[in-house]
Amino acid sequence: MPHVDRAVSPWWQRPGLEVHAGRLAVCGQDAETLARRLGTPLFVTDVDRVVENARRLRAGFRAAGFGLTLPPAIVRFALKANRQPAVLAALRRIAPPGDPEAVGIDACSPGEVELALAAGWRAGEISFTGTNLSDRDLDRLLPTGVHLNLDAVSQVERVGRRAPGRSIGLRLNPGRGVGYHEGLAYSGERPTKFGIYADRLDEALAVAGRHDLVVDTVHVHAGSGWLADALPAFEAVLDRVRTMAEQVRGAGAPLGEVNVGGGIGVPARAEEPPVEPADYASATRERLRPLLEAGVRVACEPGDFVVKDAAILLAEVVTVEERGGTTFVGLDVGWNNDCAYFIYRFAQELVVCRAADAPRDRVVTVAGHINEAGDLFAEDYAMPEVREGDIVALLNAGGYHQEEASWHCLRAPAPGIHLVRQPELPA
Template sequence: METEPYPWEHEGVRIVGERLTVAGRDAEALAREHGTPLYLVDVTSVVDQACALRDALGRAGLRPRVRLALKAQRAPDVLAALRGIAPAGSPEAVGVDVCSPGELLHALDNGFVADEISYTGTNLSERDLDVIVPTGVHVNVDLITQLERYGRRRPGSAVGLRLNPRAGVMRGHDESLYSGRGPTKFGIYEEDLGRAVTVARRHGLVVDTAHVHLANAILDEELPAYDAALARVARMTERLLEAGCPLVEVNVGGGLGTPLLPGERALDLDAWAGILARHFGGFGLDVGVEPGEFLANLSAVLLAEVVTVEERLGATFVGLDVGWNVMNDPFIYKRPVDVVVASRARAPRHRVVTLAGNINEGDDLFGRDLPFADVREGEIVAFASTGGYTAGMWTDHCMRPRARVLYFRERI
């Protein structure tokens, strides 16, 4: 009987027989050759995801502007592949969303032109603006005090307003950042729109973009809540238009998820794009999207060696030669993990284990009570779907080194 694929499998990351492969290459063999911890990245899948997103928006009758959230994946190999989708500055080109001066300069160094870069940061300092202003990139401002500062430094320029609709959705959680229960650090509330427009006009700023970020890792189950949140954004967008703001783009940010655990399915892009078309299609604006996870996650796996298998007070601990310094996404974003044995990737998961890292902190645990295959010390395991918010977020805590990363531009 044919085994059902894992939700994270695709042409570039798949299991052949029992063995995990990335871009057609055997994962365990690469770990033995290059050592662990080791990320393997199928670059083609990032391009495929970007094109799928762009095409879905086009089928919905929208004019898409797709950008990669650079904080999710900033590797030059990946950026070069995205840069190659279409000529610089063309409507089909995939740009980048940046949130710091360092990211901005990195994007420019990797071939992106100013018109393809959207800067949405928070708490901009004068030093930040010393870098940002000379580049001429478009900035979305998320606080009225920041709008004052930006207006003084760049009067008469175009600017976007990051909006806070007091609504949003996050897969598996109801956190205050997205629930709207209390004030957050991001975005201009509807009650303050008039004040923001007044400040912009005082400095001659042209408000040309309504920007928002209101989702995190959503799949089909979250689309109804996403729909409701976007209704608020559409109302705020209409208010800006009524106030005389010459908008050219509504940018809905990112927050699109990818499937990881059993039972999860890929986001229905046509259903998602249909929601955007219903709310924003009548405005005649470009529709910008800035995903990180959706574009990058499925592209990679993280390989680690099992260095410990031990029973401790009735619990099975599986210890790895990797810790939160190498992959802190599960700790910062509270994401679950799915881990397979690279040479026996479809092995039944009969055991329940605590998966521990090698950092000298008690909570360096990737999970408790995880269903796991029988595993032996010395075997290579793979964390699935680790292409975004991972390798670029490493720390040198405990002076543990970063993981090596292999990027594959072609599949074999």
């Protein structure tokens, strides 16, 4: 039986997502009113929050000395997390190309590269890291001039045959991982499909040398969604990366960048500890210090950290009914629009818009309208009284939601609106 909150002070409140007279407000607008006017399901994105999050990360690096005693860290947004035009435009406006404050792009497919170029990023601001690339992928990628991080020895060979002499990066698998849970670790003791392992790194370097490829970057993405309590595991990843990067430098490669990937998580529940950007940056500085002192720059590729808590998904309660001793709350949206729990097993916070700070004294299971038993958003979850017709907000819907939406069961992908903050509603 879960803990039932009998007095609620919403832990998730922030500028742009607040409670006014008991009701949920987003960007100064009443969330339920938006849903009634525009229909459900509906994504609502706080564009200002996207920019705030990117700047918070940049400020964390500055607090750790990057851009002061060390070269500025390179921040590239993981485009797969959110490709909505309003989001991309806001990130592009942070600073122009060439400015140290500019946010670049991490792309993982030819389509993402083409989208980033069309959205105003220059090729030199885009880093590509894909997996299992086909010749058709390379036909589209190589002419763009975008920097490629290659994650298999065979990829190094194929790129070398087609584009000898160009600069490349190597995606490494350090044999250690970190994630929200074990299933979201992209490297570790269990072999994964990503990256070049230490026992084949010399081979990859030899293949690159045979084709006059210049290895100027090492890249790692060890997992997704990890929080502050996993910072030691991230540091252990960086220790392995440092060792492998020194191996690359020892082979004579002019290493100029260590890309530590993304994966910084966003709390989904009150008890989950957030990663403080300054702590993340300081850990990166300390673990990679020998490389930094040799002039190597640090880059990172946040996705969820920038966009996840910037959006909510509004849905209508269409069923409240007891079945087998469990109270089910059914919504007019399914995992085809919000797969956070269905696929990734991320916890998710749900808020009744008319009673955003009400005591959570009922225990329910919240389900969607896809015709599969696993279409759930929360199980044994504490909520206030919920009635059919209520509007519920699913928080942390800004990353890997709209981008992964499908027509499964011919349920349509939900539309979205993008807001900037309005003056506060009266209390």
